[in-house]
Amino acid sequence: MSWYPASPAPTPGPARPVVSAAAVAQLKEDLGLLNGKCGSSSTKSWPCPNKTKVDGELLPALVGLTRASPNLRQKLKELAETWHCGFHYDKDIRVGPRVELWLASFPSGNTTMAAVAPPASAGGSSKAPSYEPVLVPAQGGALLSPPTTPPKKNVHAPGGSVTTTKATNPYSTSSSPTPAKYSTAGPAPALPSSPATAYHHAQATTSGALASAAQREATAMRQLRARLGLDSRYCGSGKKDNPDGSCGRLSAGKDGEIDKLLMPLATLKLAGPDLADLLDQVAGKWHCHLHAWGHYKADRVAHWIKLFPITDVPVTATDVYKSASGLRNLLGLRCWTCGSYLKKCETNPDPLMGPRCGAQSMPYHKGDSHKAAVDEILKSLAGLTRASPGLWAELVTLAQKWHCKSHPGVVYAEDRAREWLALFPGGPPAAAITTTNPFDEAQMKIKELLCPLSPQCPVIAESTGKWCQKPIAGRNMRHCDNLADEIARLAVNLDDGKLKVSLELLDVVGRCSVHNNLDAVRVAQWQSQTRHITRNVPRAAAPVGPSSTPALQSLTEFEQDIYSRSTPSGYDESPLRIVDRSDVPRDHESNRQRGTSKWREPLTKEEHAVEWGFLYAYTVKGNPKYVKIGYTSRDVATRHIEWQTACDRQVTAAYPEVSKAAVLVPYPRRVEALCHAELEGCRVRVACGPCRVQHEEWFEVSEQEAIDVIEKWTEKMAKNYNKKH
Numbered sequence: 001m002s003w004y005p006a007s008p009a010p011t012p013g014p015a016r017p018v019v020s021a022a023a024v025a026q027l028k029e030d031l032g033l034l035n036g037k038c039g040s041s042s043t044k045s046w047p048c049p050n051k052t053k054v055d056g057e058l059l060p061a062l063v064g065l066t067r068a069s070p071n072l073r074q075k076l077k078e079l080a081e082t083w084h085c086g087f088h089y090d091k092d093i094r095v096g097p098r099v100e101l102w103l104a105s106f107p108s109g110n111t112t113m114a115a116v117a118p119p120a121s122a123g124g125s126s127k128a129p130s131y132e133p134v135l136v137p138a139q140g141g142a143l144l145s146p147p148t149t150p151p152k153k154n155v156h157a158p159g160g161s162v163t164t165t166k167a168t169n170p171y172s173t174s175s176s177p178t179p180a181k182y183s184t185a186g187p188a189p190a191l192p193s194s195p196a197t198a199y200h201h202a203q204a205t206t207s208g209a210l211a212s213a214a215q216r217e218a219t220a221m222r223q224l225r226a227r228l229g230l231d232s233r234y235c236g237s238g239k240k241d242n243p244d245g246s247c248g249r250l251s252a253g254k255d256g257e258i259d260k261l262l263m264p265l266a267t268l269k270l271a272g273p274d275l276a277d278l279l280d281q282v283a284g285k286w287h288c289h290l291h292a293w294g295h296y297k298a299d300r301v302a303h304w305i306k307l308f309p310i311t312d313v314p315v316t317a318t319d320v321y322k323s324a325s326g327l328r329n330l331l332g333l334r335c336w337t338c339g340s341y342l343k344k345c346e347t348n349p350d351p352l353m354g355p356r357c358g359a360q361s362m363p364y365h366k367g368d369s370h371k372a373a374v375d376e377i378l379k380s381l382a383g384l385t386r387a388s389p390g391l392w393a394e395l396v397t398l399a400q401k402w403h404c405k406s407h408p409g410v411v412y413a414e415d416r417a418r419e420w421l422a423l424f425p426g427g428p429p430a431a432a433i434t435t436t437n438p439f440d441e442a443q444m445k446i447k448e449l450l451c452p453l454s455p456q457c458p459v460i461a462e463s464t465g466k467w468c469q470k471p472i473a474g475r476n477m478r479h480c481d482n483l484a485d486e487i488a489r490l491a492v493n494l495d496d497g498k499l500k501v502s503l504e505l506l507d508v509v510g511r512c513s514v515h516n517n518l519d520a521v522r523v524a525q526w527q528s529q530t531r532h533i534t535r536n537v538p539r540a541a542a543p544v545g546p547s548s549t550p551a552l553q554s555l556t557e558f559e560q561d562i563y564s565r566s567t568p569s570g571y572d573e574s575p576l577r578i579v580d581r582s583d584v585p586r587d588h589e590s591n592r593q594r595g596t597s598k599w600r601e602p603l604t605k606e607e608h609a610v611e612w613g614f615l616y617a618y619t620v621k622g623n624p625k626y627v628k629i630g631y632t633s634r635d636v637a638t639r640h641i642e643w644q645t646a647c648d649r650q651v652t653a654a655y656p657e658v659s660k661a662a663v664l665v666p667y668p669r670r671v672e673a674l675c676h677a678e679l680e681g682c683r684v685r686v687a688c689g690p691c692r693v694q695h696e697e698w699f700e701v702s703e704q705e706a707i708d709v710i711e712k713w714t715e716k717m718a719k720n721y722n723k724k725h
Helices: 021-030 051-062 072-083 092-103 213-227 255-267 272-286 294-307 317-322 324-330 362-366 368-381 391-402 410-421 438-450 474-493 496-509 520-534 555-566 588-600 605-609 636-647 668-678 703-724
Strands: 113-116 130-133 163-168 175-180 578-581 612-620 623-632 651-655 664-666 683-688 693-699
Touching (some): 021 051, 051 072, 255 272, 272 294, 324 368, 362 368, 391 410, 438 474, 438 520, 474 520, 474 555, 474 636, 496 520, 496 555, 588 668, 612 636, 612 668, 612 703, 623 636, 623 668, 623 703, 651 703, 664 703, 668 703
Antiparallel strands (some): 163 175, 612 623, 612 664, 623 693, 683 693
16 A cells, blocks of 8 residues: 555656666665665654655666765655655655765765766667766865865766776876776866865866856855755754754755855855855854854854955965954954853853853944944054054953943953954053053952852752752842952951951852851862962052951951941942943934834744733832833732842832733733834943843833833734734
């Protein structure tokens, strides 16, 4: 019984070449099809439902093809769908891997002239074979680069006897015979690379004649896809530490769009920013739906961009810093990845020795205006040396403009600027960089050592062996930061006993209520590292306490004094720390257009997931000019309490004024996005110290303007929902 419906009667077509039964049998053995079983599943093996079609039509059509043949993959897919049983014939997860497995059985890489004898009905003769040229990539994966050795793998040919094939090196006039399992004929065409770039002017010859422009473009395109890993049907993305990729899902399948994007790369020379932008689009269209965003694309682009030659950078190393293009490559800014050093951790006490951030940089998110600002800074840096007075300030500004939203601080920017400064020629840096107070430098290092990295309990639970990660209240986080500041300020003049007491206090404050026992080992490590930092700092360089000298206080008095000075007295009322502002227009018409455009977009999967919820807006004490707009699927009052606890700021509700008056809204996540889109020109990004998060839902607007926008989109969404339901 066949799993497939009866095939319609075949229509007359062009006569097929005569293929020997021996060649078909050999190919069938190579593909593992001799047992007649499906072979897709390792648990059960059902018989092939359509052996007649496979033996009489599909296998003969594969004889003589190589991995470079443009239609090989499609033919193998058809073979897999026909060969597999009724459980596996239409499943990509079964067909795709089988095709990749079979591809390995075919020879790769070299252009050959496969001998095909025309059938007798067409007046042919086996003694006068015709030749079909196949243009394929160069060997070894290098685009249009000379192969290290002549290609030796043979191809399936119509003849069944073992003959000899001449494997010709395209870059040499000599050739040597090698044994072949299947008969082939014809020399390999030459594929010389251009001296300018390995991707420029792809050339191929067929029977001694130059290939046409279309053939050269097709050859270059296949080579480029193979080099980028786009010759399979799999996504290939993966973890950030695995740039070669590990995702085995099928790619998005947008080959036509990808080819249009790749054509300039195969035939033209592109500068750094244009190349990064284009590769980013390719990654977005190739990756599966799980990896077509964020750092997955950034990682892939960072890996791909290394495969392309640098055509716009001076050749000599001494001149590389004299042009904006050279500086872009010198400073590691060819692709849109942040590149900031990740902050120190327990295993990496030195932040300059850690791994780099792979997130997409700020110019990538901000668009053309931010990219233009980076270009202007690079132009201003061209030709400067380490002794130039303005170099340090420009490098810090460049780092702040470039780093992602997770690394906006001056500390990260100065770390990156120090690294970049060493790449410039010249003598010692300007005086402004070298005349740093040794105490200030030591104080900064101690604060980095002692300040908690996250608002989560750092203790490893004995019951699970994992980090506790219970949240620490924002008030306690502020207490930890204040203690770290006090210890860093006084560490030089403190004796070991008082330093130990202050560090023990810091350790206890930075824990959750469950794990409130002192960690003596951690305190000892802190004390040792602090002494290592301050060992060369003169005592006279450090200030003393504001009320009394710590050296004159008893241990108990010192502990009480430092505890009282570092304990926050109430909610934080200081100005919000704004690290970025939106650079889009703020006029009424632009706001309306952004909101309307967002309204027309279909709901995303995440927006569909939350069908009902509440919109809210609030201000915090001491910052009445800024309003935070968000949504919650729970009670609004509960959400306000969570914010107060985590951020340690007193919340004043703007909408709704009373939580009981909150309006239930359909698809609140989309309503929030609509409000944010309309107010995008007023958006500010706030770095919150207590919760260690950068909040992006803050807007520099009046309370009434925020309320009007929320009510507008809430009513519109409710009406639209009622119409459809």
